[in-house]
Amino acid sequence: MALWGGRFSESPADAVFALSRSIQFDWVLAPYDLRSSMAHLTILEKAGLISSGDSQLIRKALHELRAEVLGGTFLPKAEDEDVHSALERGLTEKLGSLGGSLRAGRSRNDQVATDLRLFTIDNLLQIGRSLVELQMALLAKAKEYSDAPAPGFTHLQHAQPVIFGHELAKHAHALQRDSSRIQSWFERSRVSPLGAGALAGSSLALDPLASAADLGFTSASANSIDAVSDRDFLVEALFILALIGSHLSRMGEEWCLWASTEFGWAKLDDAFATGSSIMPQKKNPDIAELARGKAGRLIGNLTSVLAMLKGLPFAYNRDLQEDKEPLFDSLSTLNLILPALTGMVETTVFDRNKMAKSAPTGFSLATEIADYLVRSGTPFARAHEIAGECVHTCERRGIELHELSDSELAQIDSALKPDVRLVLTVDGALSSRTTFGGTAPSSVTSQINSLLLEISSTQDWFTSESNRFSGMMGA
Ligand code: ARG
Numbered sequence: 393m394a395l396w397g398g399r400f401s402e403s404p405a406d407a408v409f410a411l412s413r414s415i416q417f418d419w420v421l422a423p424y425d426l427r428s429s430m431a432h433l434t435i436l437e438k439a440g441l442i443s444s445g446d447s448q449l450i451r452k453a454l455h456e457l458r459a460e461v462l463g464g465t466f467l468p469k470a471e472d473e474d475v476h477s478a479l480e481r482g483l484t485e486k487l488g489s490l491g492g493s494l495r496a497g498r499s500r501n502d503q504v505a506t507d508l509r510l511f512t513i514d515n516l517l518q519i520g521r522s523l524v525e526l527q528m529a530l531l532a533k534a535k536e537y538s539d540a541p542a543p544g545f546t547h548l549q550h551a552q553p554v555i556f557g558h559e560l561a562k563h564a565h566a567l568q569r570d571s572s573r574i575q576s577w578f579e580r581s582r583v584s585p586l587g588a589g590a591l592a593g594s595s596l597a598l599d600p601l602a603s604a605a606d607l608g609f610t611s612a613s614a615n616s617i618d619a620v621s622d623r624d625f626l627v628e629a630l631f632i633l634a635l636i637g638s639h640l641s642r643m644g645e646e647w648c649l650w651a652s653t654e655f656g657w658a659k660l661d662d663a664f665a666t667g668s669s670i671m672p673q674k675k676n677p678d679i680a681e682l683a684r685g686k687a688g689r690l691i692g693n694l695t696s697v698l699a700m701l702k703g704l705p706f707a708y709n710r711d712l713q714e715d716k717e718p719l720f721d722s723l724s725t726l727n728l729i730l731p732a733l734t735g736m737v738e739t740t741v742f743d744r745n746k747m748a749k750s751a752p753t754g755f756s757l758a759t760e761i762a763d764y765l766v767r768s769g770t771p772f773a774r775a776h777e778i779a780g781e782c783v784h785t786c787e788r789r790g791i792e793l794h795e796l797s798d799s800e801l802a803q804i805d806s807a808l809k810p811d812v813r814l815v816l817t818v819d820g821a822l823s824s825r826t827t828f829g830g831t832a833p834s835s836v837t838s839q840i841n842s843l844l845l846e847i848s849s850t851q852d853w854f855t856s857e858s859n860r861f862s863g864m865m866g867a
Contacts, residue, residue, distance in 0.1 A: 395477050395500065414713050415468045417720060418475045424510040425475055426458045427865055428503065428586055429494050431603040435587075439597040442493055450493065453486040475507070476500050497598050499590035501620040501708040506586040508715070510607065512629050513578065514861055515723050520574045520854040522730040523636070527564040527571075527847050529737040531840055534561035538836050541818045542657075542747035543756055550754030553818045554831040556747055559646075561840055566639045568843065571850045573632045578857065581625035584609035588619035591707040608864040621706040623697065623715050630694040633722040637690030640729060644683035647736065651677045657747055661739030664732070679736045683729050690725060693718035751818045755783045757793055760815040761808070763824075770807055778805045 397403070404412070430451065437447040457479065460466035472478035484491030534557035544554035584607055587593065587600025593616040600612035613619030650658035651665075660677060668674035700714045758779045765775035781804045786793055794816040801808040814820065826832040829839065 394473055395480060395495070409473070412473065412710070412713075414474045414716065415472045415478055417717050418504075419468050419478070420720065421475045421504075421507040421511055422461045422479060423458065423865065424507040424514070425479055425503065426454055426461065427867075428506045428510065428603075428607060429479070430454055430867070431586065431606040432494055432498055434606060435598050435603050436494070436496060436596075438599065438602070441496055441596060446490060446493065449487060449490065450483070453483055453491070456486065457482045474500070474504075476503055497589060497594040497596040498586070499588075499620075499708075501590050502585045502588040502616075504712075505588075505620055505622070506584060506607070508719075509581060509583075509585070509609075509625055510865075512625060512719065513581065514858075514865070516574050516577065516629055516632070517854055517858045517861060519633070519636070519723070519726055519730070520571055521851070521858065522727070522734075523567050523571050523574075524847055524851045524854065526730055526734045526737065527567050527843075529734045530560055530564040530567075531844055531847070533737055533740070534558070534564070534836075534840050537742060537744070538840065539833050540742070540744045540747060541751040541822055543751050543754065544831070550750075550756040552756055552759055553751040553821050555822060555833055555836045556742065556744075557840065558831045558836045561836065561843065563639065563643050564843055564847070566642075567636070568846060568850070570632060570636045570639065571847075571854075573635070575850070575853065577625070577628050577632060579610075581628070582608070582610040583625075584612045585619035585622070586612070588613060588616035591617050591620050608861060617707050620708045621704075621712075623701060623712065626715055626719055627694070627697055627701070630690075630697055630719060630722055633726055634687070634690040634694045636726060637687040637722075637729075640733060641684040641687035643733065644677075644680035644685075647680035647740070648677050648684070650742070651680070657743050659741045659743070660736065661741075664736040664739050679729075679732045683733055686725050686729055690722050693722045748818070752792070755786065755793060757816050757818070757821055758783050760821050761793065761812060764812050764815050765805075765807055768807055770805075778808065781805075782808075 394403075403409075433442065433447055433450055433454070436442045437444060442450070457466060460482070461479075466482050468475070468478040469481070472481060480491060480495070482491075483494070536557070537560060538555060538557035540556040541553050542556040542559065543550045544552050544559070584600065584604035586603045586607070587598050604610075604612040613622070647658060647660075649655055651660055660675060662675075664679055665675045666678040668676065696718050697715055700711055704711055761779040761782055762772065762775040765778060766772050770778070782793055782796060782801075785796065785800060785804065794813050796804075798810045801810065801812065815824075823832050823834075826835055829835070
């Protein structure tokens with residue numbers, strides 16, 4: 393059913409209708425559209441534009457329609473242009489011409505902007521909850537390996553030994569910033585466009601602030617032209633989702649490396665790996681690869697909406713219809729990846745021995761020699777040089793740093809006493825890294841514990857905001 397047509401003598405050509413319809417993707421907005429219609433109805437009744445008798449009939453029909461939509465018994469038809477037209481058809485089927493009364497003072501322009509905000513708020517709160525699950529899985533693993541030494545890398549070369557739990561926990565820290573981005577986004581985005589109409593507000597006695605409050609927003613748009621044009625909330629949401637995707641891709645890359653034969657650190661659970669159709673021995677880290685690969689489409693979705701908005705005149709232009717599929721795709725992509733990655737993290741077993749054996753190799757303890765010299769008064773630049781000479785000698789002789797003889801040490805520099813060997817152990821190196829955020833086992837444990845506290849308060853926030861949102865939606 394078209395919501396327009398009075399001034400046209402012909403219906404749109406098939407090709408035009410096919411191009412312009414959005415029902416094939418915007419139907420997911422139906423519950424939000426119905427809820428904002430209820431808010432609009434309240435305002436029309438308050439303004440005396442709909443009698444209380446009619447208002448009761450319409451509200452009852454909206455509730456029925458919502459149950460039918462959620463139950464899948466009311467479905468869009470091929471001839472419906474978009475979610476708004478389909479739902480008005482549903483209402484008119486129940487109420488006759490009374491079903492069209494809600495259009496007073498409202499346009500699809502403020503309507504779609506309102507629906508999208510509600511949809512995005514609902515969905516980002518859900519994403520936040522899935523992030524918490526993944527963080528919990530990462531920190532449980534980090535705890536399990538909070539005493540396990542492993543080589544730490546820069547440039548993918550052995551750099552300094554670290555605690556493996558420290559490596560795992562870092563991903564939960566990155567995701568915590570994403571959670572807090574969702575929280576600040578939420579505060580900024582709770583602004584209602586409803587009441588802006590097509591672009592200019594309304595001559596009817598509507599009350600945008602009251603409908604905003606009814607829908608759980610903290611305020612209404614202060615400029616009606618901006619209200620129907622603004623997609624900042626959506627772009628910011630896409631950015632947050634893309635950044636989450638980028639964080640997950642870095643995690644995915646590590647899992648791929650760790651599960652490789654060369655590393656041999658990670659053993660994936662059979663339920664979280666896949667095989668090859670030709671090579672019977674293969675067990676592939678496909679979940680990690682997909683997490684890495686899907687970051688591409690999340691970034692693409694963000695840039696596609698930014699490009700669509702660039703230079704777009706204000707108020708509504710049909711270009712804006714292109715804001716939806718990228719958002720829906722980013723959300724469904726993350727809703728697929730997040731639980732799969734959580735399961736993968738929970739079930740991966742790491743080889744402590746292999747990681748510990750590899751921790752001191754590649755001269756990863758050379759910094760300890762430099763720090764040792766600094767403690768006895770050598771300026772760091774000189775200490776660095778001396779430690780470099782130790783590495784050079786070892787490389788020439790094919791030995792490790794702790795295998796240098798007393799005389800070889802003294803020959804390199806007189807400040808290198810035999811007791812330098814005491815710092816040339818992985819355990820010594822690790823337990824000395826007690827600075828805030830450092831890799832000493834005691835520091836790692838306290839970092840994990842304080843992040844767990846932070847996550848649990850974030851989790852409470854997500855739960856209470858989600859409950860509040862569902863309460864508003866169910867009203
Ligand atoms: N389906 C449209 C969209 O998604 C709804 C708004 C249409 N407004 C208009 N003036 N044609 O953006």
